[in-house]
């Protein structure tokens with residue numbers, strides 16, 4: 250029995266085409282900006298998100314942390330949702346790497362702050378207060394269940410920040426999922442943010458890498474911070490080549506979303522489980538009524554050949570991706586149903 254791995258959309262294996270592309274990639278030393286494949290990827294990524302320039306970074310975490318460092322001064326504050334990845338899942342990188350203090354907001358189902366929350370959370374620099382240096386938004390919102398946040402909500406929050414002279418970074422690890430789910434042009438989604446990070450290594454299926462995009466001057470300076478953080482790479486064309494192929498996987502994210510919708514429907518049919526209809530490829534399932542904690546459910550399902558993660562006391566997170574199809578979803582549902590049935 251092969252395990253169906255729904256832990257994350259990061260578990261995909263590179264396709265044969267990606268492996269061939271890695272082997273055959275034209276390379277140079279990217280620290281000298283000499284790697285033609287990386288340069289092509291950076292141009293393609295900038296183009297995709299409708300920004301002037303982009304920088305290839307090893308991970309989404311590094312992309313976000315470079316953005317934080319770029320936009321802020323040491324000692325300032327950063328505004329974000331209390332469930333934001335940049336705050337919750339990046340080892341306290343905001344204070345550790347930039348000397349910045351997060352001020353967290355409960356953004357609830359909206360996932361991004363209202364203009365009022367931005368204004369309330371803002372602190373003006375004076376003799377006693379450090380000033381707010383950055384607003385971070387997230388789309389899709391990972392911890393809140395892969396929620397695709399409509400562009401106008403991003404725009405309203407960004408406008409409130411800009412009115413206060415505060416720049417805006419978008420953590421778009423799954424930015425393309427949001428655009429596909431909302432049928433929104435990427436350039437429209439980024440129109441009012443100052444920088445955006447998106448991952449090639451998640452739904453898009455690349456083995457490695459993320460992109461940080463912004464205006465040309467921002468990216469020129471961000472290159473220095475990438476070096477500082479240890480992310481400047483040499484013949485990176487070897488990993489950028491599969492990244493270029495990943496850019497072609499945007500439209501097919503709709504299949505992952507359809508599989509996630511089917512998965513949630515099936516979970517709801519299992520007595521004791523409930524899962525809200527997902528916006529994108531992340532399904533959150535509640536197992537309280539089945540009398541199982543998230544840890545218990547995920548452990549039992551793992552033994553039965555379906556892997557996913559506990560995400561809260563009675564919550565688990567399941568992700569669809571390039572390496573699972575409709576049959577895998579049906580099989581996963583059968584296996585989960587037997588586990589809950591026997592519990």
Ligand SMILES: *Cc1c(COP(=O)(O)O)cnc(C)c1O
Pocket residue numbers: 307308309310311313334335387389390391420421422423448450459
């Ligand atoms: C995965 C993720 C990141 C970090 O990306 P890594 O490549 O795992 O470092 C950042 N933000 C969000 C919302 C994510 O889901």
